[in-house]
Structure formats: C-alpha cells, structure tokens
Amino acid sequence: MKMSYWQKEETASLDEKKAIQSERLIKTVNRVYDHVPFYHKKMKELGLEPGDIKGIDDLKSLPFTTKQDLRDHYPYGLFAAPMEDVVRIHASSGTTGQPTVVGYTKNDIHMWSDMIARCFTAYGITKHDIIQNAYGYGLFTGGLGVHHGAEHLGAAVVPISGGNTKKQIQLLQEFGSTVITCTPSYALYIGESMKNMGIDPRSTKLRVGVFGAEPWTEEMREQIESLFGIDAMDIYGLSEVLGPGVAFDCHKRTGLHINDDHFVPEIINADTLEPLANGQLGELVFTMITKEALPLLRYRTRDITKLHTGKCECGRTLVRMDKVTGRSDDMLIIRGVNVFPSQIESIILKVAETAPHYVLIVDRINNLDTLEVWVEAKEGLFSDAIKSLEKVEKHITHELFSLLGLHVKVKLVEPRTIERSEGKAKRTIDRRNK
Amino acid sequence: MIWQQEECLTRDEMQALQSKRLINTVSRVYHNVPFYKNKMDDMGLEIGDIKSIEDITKLPFTTKQDLRDNYPYKLFAVPMKEVARVHASSGTTGKPTVVGYTKNDLDMWADCIARFYAAMGATNEDVVQNALGYGFFTGGLGFHYGAEKFGATIVPISTGNTKKQIQVMQEFGTTILVCTPSYAIYLGESMKALGIDPRSIGIKAAPLGGEPWTYEMRGQIEDLWGMRAHDSYGLSEIIGPGVAFECQAQNHLHINEDHFVPEIIGRDTLKSLPYGSEGELVFTCITKEAMPLLRYRTRDISSLVDAPCSCGRTTIRMTKCAGRTDDMLIIRGVNVFPSQIESVLLNLGETAPHYVLIVDRVNNLDTLEVWVEGKEDITFVDGMRYMKEIEKKITDEIRSVLGIQVKVKLVENKTIERSEGKAKRVIDRRNK
Numbered sequence: 001m002k003m004s005y006w007q008k009e010e011t012a013s014l015d016e017k018k019a020i021q022s023e024r025l026i027k028t029v030n031r032v033y034d035h036v037p038f039y040h041k042k043m044k045e046l047g048l049e050p051g052d053i054k055g056i057d058d059l060k061s062l063p064f065t066t067k068q069d070l071r072d073h074y075p076y077g078l079f080a081a082p083m084e085d086v087v088r089i090h091a092s093s094g095t096t097g098q099p100t101v102v103g104y105t106k107n108d109i110h111m112w113s114d115m116i117a118r119c120f121t122a123y124g125i126t127k128h129d130i131i132q133n134a135y136g137y138g139l140f141t142g143g144l145g146v147h148h149g150a151e152h153l154g155a156a157v158v159p160i161s162g163g164n165t166k167k168q169i170q171l172l173q174e175f176g177s178t179v180i181t182c183t184p185s186y187a188l189y190i191g192e193s194m195k196n197m198g199i200d201p202r203s204t205k206l207r208v209g210v211f212g213a214e215p216w217t218e219e220m221r222e223q224i225e226s227l228f229g230i231d232a233m234d235i236y237g238l239s240e241v242l243g244p245g246v247a248f249d250c251h252k253r254t255g256l257h258i259n260d261d262h263f264v265p266e267i268i269n270a271d272t273l274e275p276l277a278n279g280q281l282g283e284l285v286f287t288m289i290t291k292e293a294l295p296l297l298r299y300r301t302r303d304i305t306k307l308h309t310g311k312c313e314c315g316r317t318l319v320r321m322d323k324v325t326g327r328s329d330d331m332l333i334i335r336g337v338n339v340f341p342s343q344i345e346s347i348i349l350k351v352a353e354t355a356p357h358y359v360l361i362v363d364r365i366n367n368l369d370t371l372e373v374w375v376e377a378k379e380g381l382f383s384d385a386i387k388s389l390e391k392v393e394k395h396i397t398h399e400l401f402s403l404l405g406l407h408v409k410v411k412l413v414e415p416r417t418i419e420r421s422e423g424k425a426k427r428t429i430d431r432r433n434k
Numbered sequence: 435m436i437w438q439q440e441e442c443l444t445r446d447e448m449q450a451l452q453s454k455r456l457i458n459t460v461s462r463v464y465h466n467v468p469f470y471k472n473k474m475d476d477m478g479l480e481i482g483d484i485k486s487i488e489d490i491t492k493l494p495f496t497t498k499q500d501l502r503d504n505y506p507y508k509l510f511a512v513p514m515k516e517v518a519r520v521h522a523s524s525g526t527t528g529k530p531t532v533v534g535y536t537k538n539d540l541d542m543w544a545d546c547i548a549r550f551y552a553a554m555g556a557t558n559e560d561v562v563q564n565a566l567g568y569g570f571f572t573g574g575l576g577f578h579y580g581a582e583k584f585g586a587t588i589v590p591i592s593t594g595n596t597k598k599q600i601q602v603m604q605e606f607g608t609t610i611l612v613c614t615p616s617y618a619i620y621l622g623e624s625m626k627a628l629g630i631d632p633r634s635i636g637i638k639a640a641p642l643g644g645e646p647w648t649y650e651m652r653g654q655i656e657d658l659w660g661m662r663a664h665d666s667y668g669l670s671e672i673i674g675p676g677v678a679f680e681c682q683a684q685n686h687l688h689i690n691e692d693h694f695v696p697e698i699i700g701r702d703t704l705k706s707l708p709y710g711s712e713g714e715l716v717f718t719c720i721t722k723e724a725m726p727l728l729r730y731r732t733r734d735i736s737s738l739v740d741a742p743c744s745c746g747r748t749t750i751r752m753t754k755c756a757g758r759t760d761d762m763l764i765i766r767g768v769n770v771f772p773s774q775i776e777s778v779l780l781n782l783g784e785t786a787p788h789y790v791l792i793v794d795r796v797n798n799l800d801t802l803e804v805w806v807e808g809k810e811d812i813t814f815v816d817g818m819r820y821m822k823e824i825e826k827k828i829t830d831e832i833r834s835v836l837g838i839q840v841k842v843k844l845v846e847n848k849t850i851e852r853s854e855g856k857a858k859r860v861i862d863r864r865n866k
Contacts, residue, residue, distance in 0.1 A: 075606055084558045087582050089589045089606065101606075109582070128515045137568030137575075138592035144568075144578075151540070156517040161569030166834045175506055175520065175532075402597045 006118040006153075009261040010316045017317065020261050022055035024289035029053045029062070032295055035080040038073060039063070039297065059264060059287060060275050065296045067100060070240065075101040081293045091139045092239055092338060099139070102239050103293035109148060111290055115245035115259050116149020122250040122257070122314070123208050123233040125179055127154030130205075132171055134182035135213065135336075136162040141243025142213055142336065146181050149245060155179070162186070165193050172204045183336045184211040184220055184232070188367035191227040202229040210235050212244055213336035214369075215324050234323070240299055241286045247321055252313045255320035262290045265319055266298070267307050270328040278307045283328045284321065302329045332362055332428065334369045337406050341427045344408075347399045348375055353392045357418045363431040370409070373400070377412045437552040437584075438545060440692040441747045448748070451692055453486040455720035460484045460493070463726055466511040469504055470494070470728065490695060490718060491706045495729045498531060501671065506532040512724050521572045523670050523769055530570075533670050534724035540579060542721055546676035546690045547580020553681040553688070553745070554639040554664050556610060558585035563606070565599055565613040565621075566644065566767070568592040572674025573644055573767065577612045580676065586610070593617075596624050603635050611640040614767045615647035615655060615663070619798035622658040633660035641666045643675060644767035645800070649754070665754060671730055672717050678752055683744045686751035693721045696750060697729070698738055712737045715752065733762070763793060763860065765800045768838050772859045775840075778831050779806055784824045788850045794863040802840045804828070807847050 005011060012020065030050045032039040042063040043049070052058065070078060079086065087106050091099035104112065125131070131150045137143035143161055150157045158175055160168060162182070168190055171177060180187065187209055191201040206228055212235035224232040236256050237244035246263055247256035258265050267282040268275055276282045284303045288295045304326040311317050332339045341360055348354055358375040373396070381389065389412050396410045419426070436442060443451065461481045463470040473494040474480070483492060501509060510517065518537045522530035535543065556562075562581045568574035574592060581588040589606055591599060593613075599621060602608065611618065618640060622632040637659055643666030655663045667687050668675035677694050678687035689696050697706050698713040707713045715734045719726040739751040763770045772791055779785055789806040806828070808821070825842045832840050851858070 083561070083587055083607075084585075086587045087585060089561075089587060091602075098605075099602075103587075106582070106585075130514065130520075138590055144590060147575075151518050151537070154515075154518065154537070156514055156520055156534070158520045159569050159575060164834065164837065167837075174529075176514075402595060405595065 004121055005316065006121040007114060010118060010257070010318055012261070012317060014317065017261065018056055021264055021289060024261075025056055025059065025264070025287065026050075026053055028287075028289045028291075028295050029297070032080050032297065036078055038069065038078055056264065059266065059298070062287070062297045064273065064285070064298045064300055066300050067240065067302075070100050071098060074098050076103065078296070079103050079293055080295055081105050086293050088144075089139075090141045090144075090239055090243065100240065102141075105292040108291050108293050111262065112145060112242055112245060113148045113152035115242065115262065116146060117153040118259065119210070119233075119235055119245055119248035120150065120153050120155070122248055122316075123210060123231065124251065125150075125153065125155060125208055125210075129155045129178045129208075130158060130176055131155050131179040131181060132158045132160055132168070132175070132177035134160055134162055134168055134180060134186065135244075140337075141237070141239040145237070145243035145245060146210070150181075165190055169194055169197065169199065172206060173199070176205050178205050179208045179210065180206060181210040183213050184216040184224060185214065185335065185364065185367050185369060187211060187224050187232070188220070188227065191224070192367060201227050204228075206230050208233060212236060214333045217323075236321070236324070238301060238303075240296060241288060241301070242291075246286070250312065250314040250316065254312050255308055255322050257312065257316050257318040257320055258307075260319045263288055265307055265321065267305070268300075270302075270304075278309050281306050281325075284324075302327050302331065304328055330428065332360070332371070332430070334362065334371045334406055337404060339371070339404055339406065343403060344373055344400065347396060347403060348373075350399075351392065351396055353378055353381055353388075354396075354412070355415060357420070358427070359418055360428045361431070362428065369432065371406070372409045372411060374411050374413050374418065376415050376418055379415050381412070382414055435552045435555070435557075436746060437549040441549060441688070441690075441749055443692070443748060445748070448692065449487050452695055452720060455692075456487055456490060456695070456718065457481075457484055459718075459720050459722075459726045460728070463511055463728065467509055469500065469509060487695065490697065490729070493718070493728045495704070495716070495731055496727045497731050498671070498733075501531045501533075502529060505529050507534065509727070510534050510724055511726055512536055517724050519575075521575075521670055521674065522570050523572075531671065533572075536723040539673075539722050539724050541583075542693060543576060543673050543676055544579040544583035546673065546693065547577055548584040549690065550641055550664070550666065550676060550679040551580060551584040551586060551610075553679055553747075554610070554641060554662065555682055556584065556586055556639065560586040560609045560638075561589060561607050562586050562610040562612060563589045563591055563599070563603060563608040565591055565593060565611065565617060571767070572668070572670045576668070576674040576676055577641070596621060600625055600628065600630065603637075604630070607636075609636060609638055611637050611659075611661075613640070613642065614644045615642040615651055616645065616766065616795065616798050616800060618642055618655050618663070619651070619658065622655070623798060632658055635659075637661045639664060641675075641679065643667060645764040667752065667755070669732060669734075671727060672719060672732075673722070677717065681743065681745040681747060685743060686739050686753050688743070688747050688749045688751055689738075691750050693719065695720055696738055696752060698736065699731075701735075709738050709740045709750075715755075763791070763802070763862070765793065765802050765838055768836065770802070770836060770838065774836055775804055775832065776859075778835055779804075779828065782828060782831060784827065785809060785844070786847060789859070790850055791860045792863070793860065800864065802838065804832070804840050804842045805845050805850060806842065807850055808844050809847070 033050045085105045086103045088104040091101045135142035194201045209230050209232045221232045234249040235244050237246040247258040249256050264287045266285040270283040284301045286299050303324040305324050306322045308320045355376040361372040363370045393410045400408045516536050517534045519535040522532045566573035625632045639662045641664045652663050664680040668677040678689040695718045697716040715732045715736045716729050734755045736752045786807040792803040794801050821844045828842045
C-alpha cells in the first residue's frame, strides 16, 4: 500500500518535533498566564514565571489541570480567548448536573478538522469515500468532530447521526457508504441486526470502519472485521483535549499515533503524580500547545496506558500510545457516554422515596452496553401498591435520562438488601468483556 | 448589517448576474444530468435557446417525484468525489429524498444563512443555541455552518431534552435561539411552569421555521420571550434553510435570488404569474454544483413582492406561505405524507386498510394520532393485551420509518367513516 500522510508534521524528526513543541509551549504558557486567571494564580503559587519555560523539557514544572478544575470554572472561566473569537461550544454531562464545557475558535475548528483528516488518511480513506457518520451529532464532540474532518478531507459525508438501526442498514445498502463511523459495540449491533434481517453484512460496499468513544479489545476488532469484511480502525480522543482525533492507529497496528505536535503526552504515576518513563504504565496527561479557546496544561485524562517512541513502519514519528486499559477513577463508558457513579448518586439522593444505597450493574447484551441501577427503597414503600414503586422507578429513569442522555433501567429493591461495606463501597459491577 | 453586496443590487445588475449563472447552469445540467438532457431534447430545447433569465420559463419543471425516480444520486451534476455532503428527508415509499452538496455549495449555503444572522442584527458576540435537529435533516447543520461562518458562537444542542435546553440557556448566555415556532412556545411555557420568566434570559432574536406558522403565533412568541421572531424559509431540495428570510423590518421574506430564482406559477396552468399574484412557488438553483434543479415545484403557495424594503436589501420578497398544494403534513418539522403511514399500515398487515390521521397541537407541540381499524376477525374479546401489542408494533414501525412519535389507536371494525370518492384521511385541528 502506498504510504501517505495528511501533514508533514506527522513525520518530523525528533529534533524538529522538539523545536515545534518548545516554540508552541512557550507561546501557550505566556497566553494562559496573561488570559486565564486560574493558570496565572497556579503558576504564581508554584513560583513559576512564563520565562521559566524555555522548552518542552520544562513541561514537568507546569501545574496539572483536572476535570474538577473545569467544573469549578463553569462555564467559560478557563477560556483563553474572548467570546467574540469563540465559534463553538461543546459539553458533556457532569456530576452535579453541570456539564463540562469546552470552546473552540475558528482556528481550533480548523486544526481539529486537520487532525481528523490525518486519522482518515492513515486509515486509507480518501475524497472518493462516502462516510456514513453514525456518531451522535450535537453537544457531544463525536458527531461534529468527525463530520468537519471528513468534509475537510473532501469525502462525502452522510450525517445520519446515532440510532435508527433500520435506517443505518438501509443507507449502507442504498447510499453506497464505504466508511462507517460509530462506537465498536454499535457496529457489532448493526451487523447482527443485518444478519437477523437476512442481509449479509459483507454484501455492502463498506470497506473501513472508524471506531472509538469507548474502550474495545483486539478480539472485538477481529470480530467486527470478519463480520463486515472491513478494516476496523481505532480513534481516540476526549472533549477536554479536543474530541475525537487526539490519536489514531494505522494499518501497521503498532499502537495509536498521538498528534503530539498539538497535544503533548506524558505518563504519570496517578498517586505520586511523578512523570514515568516511556513504556511504563500510568495515567495519560495532555498539554494542548496550539489550542486558542481552551488550552489546558497537563490535563489528567484518568486513562491508563503506556507510551512508545520510535518511528512506526508507516513512516510516522508521532509518539504512540497503547489501547487504554483502564481508568484511574470510577468513570464508566456506556454506549459512548461517560458516566460517573456520583452523577447517579446525585439523582438518587434527591428522590425522597429511596435510601442512599445503590449498585450499578453494567453489562453488554446483544453487543449493546446496558446499565441497571439497583437502589434501596425507604422503609414502608414496599407495602404500598406496585404502582407507586413503578412511579418512583419511572421518575428516576426520567431524571437520569435528562442528565445523561442515556436510558438506564432502574430497579427498586427492598431495604437492607444491598451489601454494606466497611470501607470503600463497591458501587459498580461491570460484567462486560469478562 | 448586510452580509453580501449581492443583496443590494439594482434590478438590472441582478438580472445580468442571474442570466449569466442560469446560462452556465443549463449547459452544465444538459451535459451532466441525463434526466435534464432527455427533458430538454424532448421539448426540442437547446442550450443556446437560453439567452437570459427571461428564458427561464422555457425550461422544464422538476418535481419531488423526479427526485424519487432518480434515487439516490442520479440528479447529481458532479461525480461523487466532488460531493462533500449528503442530506435526505424521509419519503413516501420509505425511500428518502436525497440531496447533495459540493464544498462550494456548502460555502454558499453558509453565506445564505450568514445573511440571515446579519439581517436579524446578530454580531460575533452572540451565542446561538441551535435546537434544530442535527443529522440528516438540513435544519441543524444549515444554521450551524452559517453561524460559524458568520462568527457567532454556536451551541449545537440539537432537539429535545427541554430541561437541558433551559439549563443551557440560563447558564451559557444564549442570545439567539434557533428552533421551530411550536418548540419556541413549548420551551417558553415549560420555563414558566418552572417559575422562570423566558424574558429574563435575554434572547434577542430567533429565526424560526421548518413548519407553517401564522402571524398570530409570532405575536404570541414575541410576547412570551420579549424577542424578535424571524420567519425562515427553505427546503432541502433547494438548499435547506436559507432560501429566504425576514429582516428586522419583518415584512415578507427576502429570497436569496442571486442563487435561487423564484417564480410563481398557476397551479393548474403551470404558467408563470406576475408579481403579486398568488400561486405555487417555483425555484431554479443557478449556482449549485452538486444538484442544481431547474424550476423545482415546491408545492408551497405564496406570492412575490418586488417593492423595495426599508432595510436596504433589493432582493425579491415572498409572502408567508399560505399552505401546501398537496396533502403533505408537517409534524414538528418532519414531512409526513399520509401515504407513508398507509404504506406502514399495509406492510404490517395487522389491521384493516381504513385509517384516519388526527393532527392537533397540544401544549404547542404538533401531535399525530393514527386511528386504524382492527381486522374483521379480531374482536375486542381478544383482549386489550393483543391490541396493545399491535398498537406498539405500528408505533415502533412508524418511528423507525418516519422518525416521528405518533399515537396509534386501534378501533373497532367499520367505525371509520367510508367515503364515496376521495377518502378524508386527515383531520387537522391546528390553526383552527
């Protein structure tokens, strides 16, 4: 296969890369010091002046940023650009009902499109392809991120958004889609649905799938590839850093190439916060050195992985990361939606009829993630009619849907039936990939 | 603020521009779209016969049926590698009506919407909450790209989740709201029910469209929100939203006629009518690359106004659409043909082929109820459970095919009125 890249930075030498990163980091540190009171204060506290940052090697002296910091500065407190320059807002649902808000300038959107175009080029997608984009469009970054990037590449985008499996299948058959973008579990679900309808998933013109927004295994990759007869490619990202397009794999499958001329990765020990050497397992941290609206310093992703340097056989010199193997917090990813148990707790605590004892049961049924919430009813509720139990369940389901945009099954159980813990409560039972 | 100088040309300048573009387009579709070549050949029309915009009336019409017959891409005038976007709306037989855009088309579309933002007095400091559906429908992405081109901040919240819409509106500093007129009312009423005054948000303008609405409804919306509600007109076959819009004078809709040339024709004669006459609105796309349709019959009833507007724009205006010439229903912005519902019912085969659609507006949201007769051999003795199953099956299938939630009610055999002639399939209780 002919090797091709979208941008020359993907194959820069180590020295060139360091020079680019250093120049961009220095500029970014100056900008956030001047325009974001949060960073100004943090740096002052550390006794750090912008002039102390002379190159990329000084990255480790900069302060960390956490999801909590984003929440504390809701909605626009960490923006480094004035609203007149901000052209886009995205948001994900948050713990206390407050979404995590991210912003983009015109240049940020353009850079984002380039990142997606890099990914697609590495997957072998060109302007001749027809891309069926089944990521959700809206406040989440998945749909619109892929959309703008695919358009930038020059491919034809079919913006079908998530859901409506029947229509997805109709379009796969009739629109000549050659690429599908969605979560890996949804791809399996579509494939199985086709089989149930008597349609061979290998009979369409589909040739590449771009899958992300949830962790998936090599086994799942093989399953999808043989089901559809396609190349299943991995895409990584998170809205705080950019959205999809932070990292991508190529056909050599040596790990995910990180666009490190924009997002400088580090691996740290999640307890000591000390940087770890390449090849060691730890928490992934990113510093955004080109973003204008929301450039975060050393953002802690909570994703656990390893980094690898060295040129890939594909020719790219971008630092690579392994597939994410876990989290350093308790976040769950359900059908591509990030869910914290504390979000569910915040709803349960507001409901007068329930006790603060609950357990979350996560499973994968027919290739779709399911989340069940078992929560104890208060004394006396079970002696009431079934109808009032159902009413409470329905109310909680509705509240959770409103907060998370996710359909959750709620089950009220009798008082004192959920196991109590002496120490840290075991709130989640995850039965997927076991 | 006026976004582009083409909005303020003299009539002579506009006609010269239109003529140049029309000649170009006719030549392109003749060479690249077999459908138009055949039509023109059949009429004995040559490219050279089109010498100026005056000759537009010689050209063949295009109908929605022509789009269906050429499903999905056969009316495209460019190869797929130049197509950057495909949109679609649901169609009669389950086949969507497909439209395509090149990069230049998308850029032109964004400019048409940017013109609208400028015309409602927006600036790059405005925060636009876009509550139209994102995805296949043209509404969401149309206003999205336009806002980005204009330079305002877009919050791409998409439809639904009223609670979140309200939260975002209060906390993100929304100043412009994009949605359907009925949702603007629903949203405002929901806020009031929560003890929040919609006027306290500080929304200054809202482009509203996607369904027919009246001036009475506008008054109600403006009063509820303390904002200016601007009528928005468009259809995906032409481009999506952005075909025509109201400026701050709110006196008919300015047509972006340097891209979409309007005509009014007699519904029966199909003859072009002069300014001021009421008839069917027809558009010719003279700049689109991917899918330039000639004399597309919109089925919308309107009239054209050539008098100058106080805003300074010289573009021809259209009056608010008085209705649709055929039986298409618009339910919460989604096009629904009674025949689509019929085909779902008949395909499932669980019911008798007698049905009636009851359209209403409850709490300012369009509702559609499908009353359908059970089969003769099914009696109500079969129990509620069985009937509920069938109702659910039909509801699910309609949602899957049409993307809308309807209420299905199974009624006893021979209780729906029969007709000697054309069956009365639709009872529309809205705007009565």
